[in-house]
Amino acid sequence: MQSIPRKSSFPPVTDARTRILICGSLPGERSLAEQRYYAHPQNQFWALVGAVIGHEDLPALTYEARLAALRDARIGLWDAVASATRTGSSDAAIAAVEPNDLATLATRLPDLRAIAFNGATAHRLGLRQLGDAAQRWTILPLPSSSPLHTVGIAAKLPAWLALREVLGD
Template structure:
């Protein structure tokens, strides 16, 4: 079986509902949860994913806490979580294995509308940013909804991108804490 046949026969995977409150100032976007996350029904559940370690350093939402408490700490800090992709076909966990013609994006315009204080979208890696630009950059619909919206790609927290040291990733991810603690524009 060739790579194309493997992807086209892969089961459809679906991302999770967003974790948000209407007072969110920051939205962290992944691409699509990996197998470990889908199995656990938790964002960033792979034990070697650095996301929760970084969130622990930034917001006290570290991996030692129960999942619900980690999410609550992010919400209390003004941070929302979601994925760009609602569903796709993908064998395994790698973003590179996603069948591009199978992608259905999440309703990001709807979430942005529901969060009037939201001013920053942070992409957890290149794949999330690429998927976002593919599905939302045409016509710049989100900029029409929120002209002040700032977009920034951060280094991926995925264990597949382990070449960058944790300290370097954490330094880049400090931008999330700075944006979350900033006062909303008047």
């Protein structure tokens, strides 16, 4: 009997200026292989967040330049899951979850206004981890940017563009 592989998330991408923390569930196979957030070419994350920050060519930039653009826009990244067992990339296959400590990270970000969850699984797990502390921030559930969530980008975009209100000065 073959065991199901355990997979781990990446470190958070934040700084003291972070206003919005966008949390996914757990990186997919392509992201894990490349050690980059949202590495699958069909994942719509970089196009969606590029529209949010007015940086339409964000997907064309190098990974490091994308992360720098997010930090400049005061957006941070992390995942709700520190590690879990999962075959493939589907959130439905996530099991034996060890959560990331979202509440501790969030309380250490002095300018944090909102926590956005990229997809239903991230939202469900993240809210559980935040518990009562979730009341300190605006919580924004977002439609998943994953290619496994087959709703088109046009249908997802309005919810993602709501992030602009939080980023405003």
